[in-house]
Amino acid sequence: MIIDSISNHIVPSRKFTMHPALLVQDLRVSLHGRALIDGVSFTVDRGQRLALLGASGSGKSLTAAALLGQLPASMSASGQLQINGVDVTLSDRRTRRSGLTAIHQDPMSALNPLVRLGKQLEIPLRHAGLSGSAARKRALELLASMGIEEAERTMESFSGELSGGQLQRVCIALALACRSSVLVADEPTTALDMVSQAKVLEALSLYSESACAESVYSESARSAAAGAMLFITHDLAVAAAFCHQALVLSSGRIVEEGSMESVVERPRHQYTKQLVEAAHLGFDSLRRRATA
Numbered sequence: 001m002i003i004d005s006i007s008n009h010i011v012p013s014r015k016f017t018m019h020p021a022l023l024v025q026d027l028r029v030s031l032h033g034r035a036l037i038d039g040v041s042f043t044v045d046r047g048q049r050l051a052l053l054g055a056s057g058s059g060k061s062l063t064a065a066a067l068l069g070q071l072p073a074s075m076s077a078s079g080q081l082q083i084n085g086v087d088v089t090l091s092d093r094r095t096r097r098s099g100l101t102a103i104h105q106d107p108m109s110a111l112n113p114l115v116r117l118g119k120q121l122e123i124p125l126r127h128a129g130l131s132g133s134a135a136r137k138r139a140l141e142l143l144a145s146m147g148i149e150e151a152e153r154t155m156e157s158f159s160g161e162l163s164g165g166q167l168q169r170v171c172i173a174l175a176l177a178c179r180s181s182v183l184v185a186d187e188p189t190t191a192l193d194m195v196s197q198a199k200v201l202e203a204l205s206l207y208s209e210s211a212c213a214e215s216v217y218s219e220s221a222r223s224a225a226a227g228a229m230l231f232i233t234h235d236l237a238v239a240a241a242f243c244h245q246a247l248v249l250s251s252g253r254i255v256e257e258g259s260m261e262s263v264v265e266r267p268r269h270q271y272t273k274q275l276v277e278a279a280h281l282g283f284d285s286l287r288r289r290a291t292a
């Protein structure tokens, strides 16, 4: 993403007094006695977006998989997980975690190839209490908010008929349709062109900021849909523009955490310093090439 200065785009963080939408305390994931995630703790408040950064292999996806109950059977997880103040047993696998929805890197894993995409989008909306016509209208709006131009045709399509980038956007629309309190997004925009990426990030920010404000849902449903987000990315410029807080992992441990502003402007760990430097270098070299 081309930006003049990362710090000009940083999202200010806000303070909340209620219990966090997502609480992770002393998360440990091990494989045959070897710690892959080692004592990771963090919270994400309603309306907040936390960037999970770190080099390849640092443990970002495993952290997400542990929260979602999707670790491989050979791995074990311990620690405390709370969603909206409710304890969830980390060792429970494959059971859907109420209040938590994932946006995976691989869109095919989230979609049923035999069911039309419109139907897949309408199911969670009907579950939330919308009528058939209201669910269809909302599904079309969600697709449009993802920058999908032919939303009607997309509704009638099967997953095998769309491109990777289109499918990724349908998956994000599906995740938003689920209206969970917490979204765990693992590199959700890496497969997208820059225009689509900007659209999707805008829709995700609107979701996390105004999830509580939609009138079609009851008061209790609105307060449960809090729009907290754990955002896994390698792209510091996107993280800085989109997230309020940041957490940096290295070898399964937290090596740096704080507001996005402090992490970008005053990085302390070697990896974070390199990441900030690389983001600035990338932009400078693009600018040099553009003006050469």
Ligand SMILES: Nc1ncnc2c1ncn2[C@@H]1O[C@H](COP(=O)(O)OP(=O)(O)OP(=O)(O)O)[C@@H](O)[C@H]1O
Residues within 6 Å of the ligand: 031, 036, 054, 055, 056, 057, 058, 059, 060, 061, 062, 063, 072
């Ligand atoms: N199925 C697995 N079996 C054994 N080790 C694994 C498995 N999945 C991940 N690991 C190990 O766990 C560590 C963390 O992996 P993880 O996939 O969480 O990294 P990551 O930070 O998401 O990397 P990337 O940015 O490349 O996606 C790595 O050392 C990796 O080799």
